Structures are given as structure tokens and as C-alpha cells.
Amino acid sequence: MLYESTRDKSCRLTSMEAIKQGISKEGGLFVPGILPYLGNEELSALAEVDYSGRARYILKLFLTDYKDEDIDRCVAAAYTSGAFPPGVAPVASLYPGLDILELWHGPTCAFKDMALQLLPHLMTAAIKATGEQKEIVILTATSGDTGKAALEGFSGVEGTRIIVFYPLQGVSSMQRLQMITQKGGNTKVIAVEGNFDDAQSGVKRIFGSDLSDRLDKGGYRLSSANSINWGRLVPQIVYYFSAYLDLIRQGRIEKWQTVNVVVPTGNFGNILAAYYAKRMGLPIGRLICASNSNNILTDFIRTGVYDINRAFYKTISPSMDILISSNLERLLYELSDRDPGFVADLMSQLKEHGRYRVDGQVFSRLQELFWGDYANEAQTRAAIKETYDKYGYILDPHTAVGKFVYDQYWQQTGDTVETILVSTASPFKFPADVLKALGYEEDGLDETACLEVLSRATGMPVPAPLVGLSDSEVLHRDVCGKEEMKQAVLSYLKL
Ligand SMILES: *Cc1c(COP(=O)(O)O)cnc(C)c1O
Numbered sequence: 001m002l003y004e005s006t007r008d009k010s011c012r013l014t015s016m017e018a019i020k021q022g023i024s025k026e027g028g029l030f031v032p033g034i035l036p037y038l039g040n041e042e043l044s045a046l047a048e049v050d051y052s053g054r055a056r057y058i059l060k061l062f063l064t065d066y067k068d069e070d071i072d073r074c075v076a077a078a079y080t081s082g083a084f085p086p087g088v089a090p091v092a093s094l095y096p097g098l099d100i101l102e103l104w105h106g107p108t109c110a111f112k113d114m115a116l117q118l119l120p121h122l123m124t125a126a127i128k129a130t131g132e133q134k135e136i137v138i139l140t141a142t143s144g145d146t147g148k149a150a151l152e153g154f155s156g157v158e159g160t161r162i163i164v165f166y167p168l169q170g171v172s173s174m175q176r177l178q179m180i181t182q183k184g185g186n187t188k189v190i191a192v193e194g195n196f197d198d199a200q201s202g203v204k205r206i207f208g209s210d211l212s213d214r215l216d217k218g219g220y221r222l223s224s225a226n227s228i229n230w231g232r233l234v235p236q237i238v239y240y241f242s243a244y245l246d247l248i249r250q251g252r253i254e255k256w257q258t259v260n261v262v263v264p265t266g267n268f269g270n271i272l273a274a275y276y277a278k279r280m281g282l283p284i285g286r287l288i289c290a291s292n293s294n295n296i297l298t299d300f301i302r303t304g305v306y307d308i309n310r311a312f313y314k315t316i317s318p319s320m321d322i323l324i325s326s327n328l329e330r331l332l333y334e335l336s337d338r339d340p341g342f343v344a345d346l347m348s349q350l351k352e353h354g355r356y357r358v359d360g361q362v363f364s365r366l367q368e369l370f371w372g373d374y375a376n377e378a379q380t381r382a383a384i385k386e387t388y389d390k391y392g393y394i395l396d397p398h399t400a401v402g403k404f405v406y407d408q409y410w411q412q413t414g415d416t417v418e419t420i421l422v423s424t425a426s427p428f429k430f431p432a433d434v435l436k437a438l439g440y441e442e443d444g445l446d447e448t449a450c451l452e453v454l455s456r457a458t459g460m461p462v463p464a465p466l467v468g469l470s471d472s473e474v475l476h477r478d479v480c481g482k483e484e485m486k487q488a489v490l491s492y493l494k495l
Contacts, residue, residue: 001015001034001062001063001064002014003015003018003031003032003033004031005024005026005028006028006029006031006329006330006332006343007024007027007028008026008028008340011024011025012033014065015063015064015230016063016065016066016125016126016129017126017130018231019122019123019126019223019229019230019231020123020132020136020223021223022226022229023207023228023229027204027208027347028343029230029326029327029329029333031230031333031334032062032230035279035280036280037280038241038280038282039281040256043245043281044255046245047245047248047249051079051089051238051242052088054238054245055075055078055235055242056071056072058234059074059075059238063122063234065129066122067129070129073121073125074118074122075118077121078121078235079117079118083117084105084106084113088239089101089103089114089239089242089243090102090105091243091247091250091420092393093252094387094391094421095391097416097418097419098406098418098419098421099252099420099421100421101239101243101421101422102423103239103424104423104426106149107152107465108145108148108152108178109428109429110148110425110426110429111145111422111423112148112150113149113153114236114238114239115149115227115232115233115236116149116152116153117149117153118231119150119153119225119229119232119235120153120154120160123136123160123223124157124159127160132221133219134219134220135159135160135221136159136160136161136220136221136222137160137161137162137215137221137489137493138161138223139163139165139222139223140163140164140224140225141164141165141202141203142164142165142166142179142196142199143167143196143267143319143320143322144170144171144172144319145319145425145429146225146226146227147179148178148179150162151179151182151184151187151189154187154225155182155183155184155186156185156186157186160186161186161188161220162187162225163188164179164188164189164190165192165199165202165203166190166191166192167191167192167194167195167196167198168191168192169195170195170196170314170321172318172429172430172433173432173447174429174466175318175319175429177470178466179476180474180475180477181469181473181474181475181476182475188492189475189478190478190485191478191480192481192485193479193481193482194482195312195321196321196322197308197312199482199485200226200267200322200324200326201324202485202486203224203226203485204228205485206222206486207222207224209486214495215495218495220493220495227267227268227269227270227326227327228326233269233272236269237276240274240277240284241282243420244259244282244284247418247420252418256283257283257417257418258283258285258417259284259285259417259419260284260285260286260287260409260417260420261274261284261287261288261419261420261421262290262402262403262405262409262419262420262421262422263287263289263290263402264290264317264320264398264399264402264422265289265290265291265325266319266321266322266325267325267326267327268297268326268327268331269327271287271289272327272328272330272331274287275369278369279334285415285417286370286409286415287370288370288372288373288405288409288419289370289372289373289405290372290373290374290375290401290406291372291374291375291401291405292315292317292320292321292374292377292380292401293313293376294312294313294320294322296323296325297328297372298372298374299372300366300372302372304358304359304362304363304366305355305357306350306355306356307355308350309354309355310323315380315397316380316430316433317380317397317398317401319398320398324350332346332358335366336362342362371409371413372405373405373408374401375400375401375404379404380397380400380401380437381436382437383395383400383403383404383407384400384427384434385437387400394434394438395423396423396425396427396429396434397433397437398424398425399422402422406421427454428451428454428455428460428462428466429466431450431453431454432445432447434454435450435457447469448469448470448471451466
């Protein structure tokens with residue numbers, strides 16, 4: 001299988017090259033040339049195997065230039081019981097009709113681990129197989145969770161270095177602590193004076209700038225661990241299949257019945273993976289896109305207008321504080337029957353005017369597939385409290401946004417088919433806000449104290465990776481302006 005750019009069809013690469021490169025030179029994103037389709041026989045066979053078996057099967061459909069044994073080795077190294085103690089992606093039942101896909105049992109307590117525990121292995125396998133001589137420098141912008149998950153995945157990985165840019169004021173204190181205490185000689189964490197969009201645009205600008213000569217001379221090659229990298233998306237397709245097949249195995253749904261999915265959304269990577277799974281034959285009905293007060297995607301799905309000329313809010317679901325959702329570009333490519341000219345035109349309108357509109361078939365397809373709504377801060381907190389009071393289950397603020405939007409969806413549409421709510425983070429990653437939502441007094445408590453209070457209040461243990469974080473040594477203190485990111489990269493690489 002070959003990969004093409006959403007803005008230039010003539011550019012065709014193997015999956016190894018697409019993963020090593022991260023983003024196409026003209027700014028487009030790599031997408032698979034065709035989407036594989038799984039019939040009921042394949043689904044039945046996959047229902048019988050464990051998460052790793054499902055991952056191996058699906059990855060091999062996409063990453064055809066990897067040797068089978070390399071994929072087997074990568075999957076075995078990523079989804080260990082050590083990294084995911086209670087299981088890789090268990091599905092909890094909140095009540096009959098609503099299931100929660102818990103994607104946060106990995107080492108950094110957010111769903112980014114699902115892909116970022118695997119990506120470094122895919123990257124090193126590609127480096128070896130292609131005889132790559134240069135050191136791969138992973139540039140990553142984070143809205144909070146990708147940064148730590150990428151650092152955790154790439155720390156100490158031979159042939160790679162990783163630089164993470166996070167918005168100085170835009171991440172939770174737990175997220176920040178996780179990053180600035182990161183060990184590993186090949187890791188670098190830098191705060192940017194700006195928000196996530198500034199950090200992500202800065203990274204994309206570095207990819208687009210003409211640094212290649214200097215990087216070449218230094219023996220470096222840039223790549224990305226953001227969900228613009230195809231290697232981030234393909235592992236995410238797996239858990240939609242896995243969750244559906246688990247529901248069948250547990251008798252919670254009938255074979256091949258349709259389910260809806262609700263995805264707390266920011267950069268549009270996670271919900272795009274659900275869309276791909278649907279296209280690949282998984283019986284998914286509606287893709288319900290949940291946003292926080294940064295509700296640009298809600299407006300887009302309802303009106304066809306994507307407009308970033310609006311206020312930016314800092315919320316208690318910081319990993320969704322995003323106005324420029326990169327992966328929407330991949331969806332637009334599919335909805336336009338893979339028209340790179342159409343996509344390139346929209347993206348240049350976005351760059352120039354901060355706005356574009358889709359209509360006609362693209363818009364009607366968008367509306368058929370997706371439903372969008374958002375939760376404000378009070379609604380998010382209320383969803384945490386209500387879910388705990390009614391079901392004894394604690395949602396993190398991102399998942400709570402999803403729960404609120406799900407309730408809006410079924411109340412407004414009357415559609416109550418079995419639904420999978422994708423849970424993207426552990427509530428312990430946002431202990432102060434969760435405590436506050438539950439009605440506890442958290443003022444004046446530090447992170448460790450909040451964790452303990454939350455643990456006592458809920459009877460749930462603090463996840464091991466978060467224990468003792470406040471006492472860890474701070475190893476990264478750099479701050480740079482949003483126009484200084486390129487310089488920061490060059491000086492870290494001593495170029
Ligand atoms: C990254 C993240 C999201 C948003 O996911 P996208 O793939 O960027 O849409 C939602 N919740 C949490 C906790 C996250 O870390």
C-alpha cells in the first residue's frame with residue numbers, strides 16, 4: 001500500500017517513509033491510497049483474538065512494507081501488561097446502552113499512549129529497514145497529553161531525539177509536571193508563550209521552512225509524533241474494532257448491529273480513526289463529535305463554516321482547547337472523493353482568511369456521518385458530578401464533555417442505539433478539577449494532596465505513574481516566544 005498527500009496526489013510513499021517524514025513537504029497529510037475492508041468473516045475471526053492479535057491484523061493491512069515479524073515485535077513491545085496493567089483498552093458498562101471505552105490505562109494516563117507506545121517501535125523498525133543514516137528528530141506540539149506520551153515513548157529510543165513544545169499557560173499542572181520531570185538524554189521540553197494553536201502552527205512552520213540543508217549537515221531529519229503522523233492514527237483504528245468485538249463477545253450487542261460512538265475531540269485524530277474504522281466495515285452509525293467551549297467543530301458540522309476568528313477559551317478539558325483541528329484535512333480529502341486541489345484550496349483559505357465553507361456533497365456527507373455539540377464548563381462539571389452520583393463512575397473532564405454531548409444527542413434525536421463513549425483520560429490526571437466538580441474543597445491543596453483526596457473519596461487507587469510526581473526533579477525549564485521555536489530547535493541541535 002502506498003500513501004499519498006492530501007494536497008498532492010503525485011507524491012506517493014511507502015508507510016515507512018510516511019511515518020519517518022510525518023508530514024508532506026507541501027503541508028499536506030499522508031493518507032493510505034485505499035482503505036482496506038473487513039467482511040463479517042474477518043470480524044468474526046478478530047473477535048476470537050486478544051487486543052494484540054487485533055492490532056497485528058489491522059496494522060498489517062496498512063503497513064505493508066513492514067515485515068510481518070517486525071509488526072509482531074512492535075505490537076508485543078507496545079501493549080505489554082506492564083504498560084497497561086488492567087488490560088489495553090477495556091470497555092466498561094455505564095448502564096445498558098452506554099459503554100465506556102477506557103483508553104487511559106497506559107503509562108501517562110491518557111489515550112495518547114495507545115498510539116505513542118507503538119509509534120517509536122514503528123519508527124525504529126523503519127529506520128533500520130530503510131537504512132536511515134540520520135538521527136530522527138521528533139518535533140511535537142502538545143495540548144497537554146501528547147507531549148508526555150511521546151516523551152515516554154521516545155525517551156532513550158536509539159536513533160531519535162524528541163522536542164516537545166507545550167503552551168506555557170495552556171496545560172493542567174499535572175500535565176506540566178509530567179513533562180518537565182521527563183528523564184532521558186534524548187528528550188527536550190520547551191514551553192511556548194502562546195496557546196496550543198501557536199505551538200502547532202510553529203511546528204508546522206518549521207516543517208515547511210527551508211531548514212533541510214542545515215539539518216542535513218547536522219545529520220538530522222525531522223518527523224512528528226502529532227496525529228498528523230499516520231503512525232499515530234493507524235493504532236487508533238484498532239481500538240474501535242476491539243471495543244466493538246468485545247461488546248459482541250460479552251453479549252452486550254448482537255452480531256453486526258450498529259453502534260454509535262462519542263469522541264471528545266480536539267485535533268480530530270481520534271474521531272477520524274473511528275471514521276476510518278467505519279469505512280473499513282465496522283458497523284458504526286453516527287460519529288458524535290464532542291467539543292468544549294472551543295466549539296468550532298460543532299459550528300462546522302452544523303453550518304459547514306469553519307471559522308477560527310473567534311475567542312479562544314482555556315477550559316478544564318485543556319487537551320481539547322484547539323481551534324485548528326489538523327486531521328479535519330484528512331476527512332475533507334475523503335468527503336471530496338480525494339480531491340487534493342479542493343483540500344489545498346480550503347487550507348489556503350484557512351491560512352489567509354482564517355475561514356472556509358464547504359457545501360454541496362461534502363457538507364451533506366459531513367452531516368450524514370457526524371453530529372456535533374459542545375459542553376461549557378458548568379455542563380462539564382455537572383456531567384462529572386451526575387455520573388458519579390448516579391453510577392459511581394468518575395469521568396475526567398474530557399470524557400465528561402463527551403457524556404454531556406451524548407445526552408444532548410439522544411434527547412434531541414431519539415436515537416438510543418448502543419453507544420461507545422470514548423474515555424480519553426484518567427480522572428486522576430485532572431484531580432483538582434474533578435474534586436471541585438464533585439463538590440470537594442480543593443483550594444490550597446497541591447497536586448499530591450488532590451490525588452490523595454480523590455483517591456480516598458472514590459476508593460480508587462492513584463495510578464502508579466502519577467504517584468510521587470510532585471517530588472520528582474524538574475529537568476526542563478526552557479521557555480520561548482511563539483516566533484522563536486525554530487531558533488530553539490536549532491540551538492538544541494547545536495546547528
Ligand atoms: C488529545 C486529547 C483529546 C483530543 O483528541 P484528538 O485526537 O486531538 O481529537 C481529548 N481528550 C484527551 C484527554 C486528550 O489527551
